[in-house]
Amino acid sequence: MKDKTSEAVDMEKELTSEIDMTNENELTSEYLKKTTTIKTRSWLSFFLFQVFVGGLISLIYPIVTFKLEDYGGSYILAMSDISIGILSFILAIQTLKAFSNRKRNAVFLGVSYMIICVVSNLLIVFSGSYEQTCMDGAPSIMRSLIWSGIWLVYLHQSDKVEEVIPSDYRRVSRRDYIFIGAVVAIPIIFFIGGLFDANRIQSEKTERIIQEYKDSHRLFSNDIKHSLASNQRTDGRIIFSIPKGFNCKDSIVNGSKVFYLSREHVADILICSSFDADDSNENINSIYKSWNDNEMSQYKSSVIENSKVYEKNITKCVVAKKYMINGDPIFWRLVLMFDKETDKACLISSYDGGYDKYLNPLLESIRFKR
Numbered sequence: 001m002k003d004k005t006s007e008a009v010d011m012e013k014e015l016t017s018e019i020d021m022t023n024e025n026e027l028t029s030e031y032l033k034k035t036t037t038i039k040t041r042s043w044l045s046f047f048l049f050q051v052f053v054g055g056l057i058s059l060i061y062p063i064v065t066f067k068l069e070d071y072g073g074s075y076i077l078a079m080s081d082i083s084i085g086i087l088s089f090i091l092a093i094q095t096l097k098a099f100s101n102r103k104r105n106a107v108f109l110g111v112s113y114m115i116i117c118v119v120s121n122l123l124i125v126f127s128g129s130y131e132q133t134c135m136d137g138a139p140s141i142m143r144s145l146i147w148s149g150i151w152l153v154y155l156h157q158s159d160k161v162e163e164v165i166p167s168d169y170r171r172v173s174r175r176d177y178i179f180i181g182a183v184v185a186i187p188i189i190f191f192i193g194g195l196f197d198a199n200r201i202q203s204e205k206t207e208r209i210i211q212e213y214k215d216s217h218r219l220f221s222n223d224i225k226h227s228l229a230s231n232q233r234t235d236g237r238i239i240f241s242i243p244k245g246f247n248c249k250d251s252i253v254n255g256s257k258v259f260y261l262s263r264e265h266v267a268d269i270l271i272c273s274s275f276d277a278d279d280s281n282e283n284i285n286s287i288y289k290s291w292n293d294n295e296m297s298q299y300k301s302s303v304i305e306n307s308k309v310y311e312k313n314i315t316k317c318v319v320a321k322k323y324m325i326n327g328d329p330i331f332w333r334l335v336l337m338f339d340k341e342t343d344k345a346c347l348i349s350s351y352d353g354g355y356d357k358y359l360n361p362l363l364e365s366i367r368f369k370r
Helices: 002-024 029-035 043-064 075-100 106-127 138-157 159-164 174-224 281-291 294-298 359-365
Strands: 232-234 238-241 247-253 256-263 267-275 300-311 314-325 328-339 344-352
Touching: 043 075, 043 106, 043 138, 043 159, 075 106, 075 174, 106 138, 106 174, 238 267, 238 359, 281 328, 281 344, 328 359, 344 359
Parallel strands: none
Antiparallel strands: 232 238, 247 256, 256 267, 267 344, 300 314, 314 328, 328 344
């Protein structure tokens, strides 16, 4: 009887010992911190270092390079970049703390951080906005994408990550999903709201400019309508004198006044103006192509003048082509005048039979409204 009782006691002690051993080996953060290490010179420590540095750059760069004009004057749109920088830094710190304290959500946070990096870099690629980031072009973007891909594979396949945060130990809580959702959603909300805000600001600015122009144009017209000579005309942006012997008519085309001057057997002239201070060769060539008469291209032609002259605040460009039509010469002259002081431009397009004595007096008479 005693032997049976003694045997039962021994079995109970052995069972208790096994339970105690199981409790000691249970996967907890404290147990993993005691039994695993993250060496300084290891891929895992390098990953954590890169996460920290990347998060720090994401936090600092949008703030130190902030220019409101880059966001169309909208602070809300600017907050899309600033918020993603702040939230990325918070996510980076949470990832470091999770691995350091062997938290169940450590791998989830690390993977989430790298996915956000991939998506952010792809958005930069598709938008082409390298100059607004710390990236120096496509090579930097590609390096970042490659490293992000490497780290995503590493987090899922590495034996060291499995040792530090075992798969059976990992858990993702509802709070983790809410946190990552907030990291993604908050910048998107700022971005969408910022687009509407920037569009509103731009619309108000455009309306203000138009109203200022209308007011200025009305005042200008009132000031000069009684002071113009009988041979002078204006559209509110320029004033010119009609060459001797020419008739002048005007009409409204796309909201702007266009003047048509003609003198039988001499020339037909068109004059108009606009707001344009771009005297680059690209813009001049674009204007030239848009005014070149396609119907005239069927005739033999030659360029007899192509000049660009700078006179004080005015850039004057002259292009003249000679066409031979049924044995008779026809000259097309295109003159562009850009006034840097007023950001306005005047265009003169004329056709004549070779007599161009009217042109210089016309050009000399043109004045831009200051």
